[in-house]
Amino acid sequence: MIVACALGIVALAAASVPPPTSVNWARLLFWIVITAAAAALPVKLPGGVNASMTTAPLLATAFDSSLPQPFAILWVAVIGTIEPRDIRREIVWYGSIYNKLSYALAAYAGWLAIVVLAPIEGGPIRTALQIVAGGTAFMFVNVTLAVLAASARTGQPVGRVFALSVRNVGVGLVSQVPLGWLMAEIAQKVGEWATLLFIAPLLLARCSFTKYTELRELFFGSVSALSQAIDAKDGSTRGHADRVSRIAGAIAREMGLSEREIERIELGALLHDIGKIGVEDRILLKPARLEADEKALMQRHSIYGAAILEPSAALRPLVPLVRHHHESYDGSGYPDGLKGEEIPLGSRVIIVADAYEAMTSDRIYREAPGHDRAMEQLRKYSGIQFDPKVVRTLGQVIQKRGAAAFEQSDLPPIGYETLAELRRRLAHDSTDADPAHSG
Numbered sequence: 001m002i003v004a005c006a007l008g009i010v011a012l013a014a015a016s017v018p019p020p021t022s023v024n025w026a027r028l029l030f031w032i033v034i035t036a037a038a039a040a041l042p043v044k045l046p047g048g049v050n051a052s053m054t055t056a057p058l059l060a061t062a063f064d065s066s067l068p069q070p071f072a073i074l075w076v077a078v079i080g081t082i083e084p085r086d087i088r089r090e091i092v093w094y095g096s097i098y099n100k101l102s103y104a105l106a107a108y109a110g111w112l113a114i115v116v117l118a119p120i121e122g123g124p125i126r127t128a129l130q131i132v133a134g135g136t137a138f139m140f141v142n143v144t145l146a147v148l149a150a151s152a153r154t155g156q157p158v159g160r161v162f163a164l165s166v167r168n169v170g171v172g173l174v175s176q177v178p179l180g181w182l183m184a185e186i187a188q189k190v191g192e193w194a195t196l197l198f199i200a201p202l203l204l205a206r207c208s209f210t211k212y213t214e215l216r217e218l219f220f221g222s223v224s225a226l227s228q229a230i231d232a233k234d235g236s237t238r239g240h241a242d243r244v245s246r247i248a249g250a251i252a253r254e255m256g257l258s259e260r261e262i263e264r265i266e267l268g269a270l271l272h273d274i275g276k277i278g279v280e281d282r283i284l285l286k287p288a289r290l291e292a293d294e295k296a297l298m299q300r301h302s303i304y305g306a307a308i309l310e311p312s313a314a315l316r317p318l319v320p321l322v323r324h325h326h327e328s329y330d331g332s333g334y335p336d337g338l339k340g341e342e343i344p345l346g347s348r349v350i351i352v353a354d355a356y357e358a359m360t361s362d363r364i365y366r367e368a369p370g371h372d373r374a375m376e377q378l379r380k381y382s383g384i385q386f387d388p389k390v391v392r393t394l395g396q397v398i399q400k401r402g403a404a405a406f407e408q409s410d411l412p413p414i415g416y417e418t419l420a421e422l423r424r425r426l427a428h429d430s431t432d433a434d435p436a437h438s439g
């Protein structure tokens with residue numbers, strides 16, 4: 001990041017000393033104003049990257065042949081991308097400087113690609129190549145520097161930030177590239193006023209960013225609510241699903257799975273016990289070992305869970321993970337007695353994470369035996385109940401991050417009263433109630 005800042009400053013100095021002799025200041029100011037207007041409405045994407053509509057006006061500046069380059073593109077990128085957040089000091093000063101210099105470098109890269117291709121003969125082909133190359137160079141530098149900064153700020157891996165922030169809004173970002181060229185053409189051939197016609201398509205691109213962010217928040221909010229409903233029903237496992245999800249996600253990441261698969265496993269882990277909603281309270285809340293018939297009823301929760309998720313298109317990919325989260329590696333588990341690799345990988349990860357979490361947190365029927373004992377048990381039943389590869393990976397994760405690695409939570413603290421607690425309180429209140437005032 002320091003290298004990026006240094007490069008940006010060197011590029012600015014090289015382009016500005018000595019200053020260009022003739023500058024169309026009105027046109028330069030025009031692009032600064034348009035870029036600033038586009039920068040004023042950023043959308044914060046889930047991975048921590050802010051998406052804005054500055055790509056189009058910046059590329060328009062790079063395509064504007066009436067301006068001295070790279071002087072114009074560098075200064076429009078630095079001044080035009082000053083956002084209200086920068087002025088209100090909501091971003092630390094060095095973050096603001098990094099953002100502006102990142103834009104300068106991205107815009108410079110885009111302009112360089114356009115210039116390199118300028119000598120090519122054959123109008124439309126050259127223009128098409130310039131749009132593609134200029135857009136690619138701009139986006140590559142812009143996205144890379146933004147993702148690196150968001151990763152450093154949030155502590156999330158680079159791959160995850162990219163997957164959350166950029167992958168799903170790619171169309172909205174790329175669609176601005178040809179708009180940039182068109183804006184420059186219209187400004188030069190028709191007049192600057194005509195670029196106002198681009199407000200609508202740019203707002204449409206912004207709309208795709210906000211819709212994606214809102215949909216994702218809605219989806220995760222619903223999954224989180226469902227997960228907390230299980231916690232609320234079974235007071236003894238408060239926060240259990242959240243911790244299992246965290247452990248399972250860390251194992252999946254250590255195994256080198258794709259971000260999409262990691263997310264599926266995390267969601268599956270959050271909802272793995274959703275079927276407990278269908279288990280009678282006298283069994284679910286029994287503070288002693290279950291009888292054989294009760295155990296059989298309890299074991300149905302993985303089938304119930306799969307049935308609950310099945311009707312939802314968004315949750316359907318989690319169905320196999322939830323259905324098979326009690327299968328054993330040697331085939332002695334339930335409900336289908338799957339064996340080894342027949343068990344979905346996500347389920348094999350959740351099984352280990354679930355067991356580790358259960359053994360390291362307090363339960364109603366026994367004291368937590370602690371991390372070392374938990375790992376000892378996992379290794380003992382490795383190849384019998386658990387996938388040896390998954391157990392080994394959990395060991396590696398803990399070796400790297402320590403046993404306390406999963407205690408941090410991104411979820412809001414659980415401050416609600418669980419159903420079990422509510423029942424106890426109501427039962428207590430009704431015994432204490434003054435009969436004279438009852439009814």
Ligand SMILES: [Fe+2]
Nearest residue numbers: 272273325326
């Ligand atoms: Fe379960």
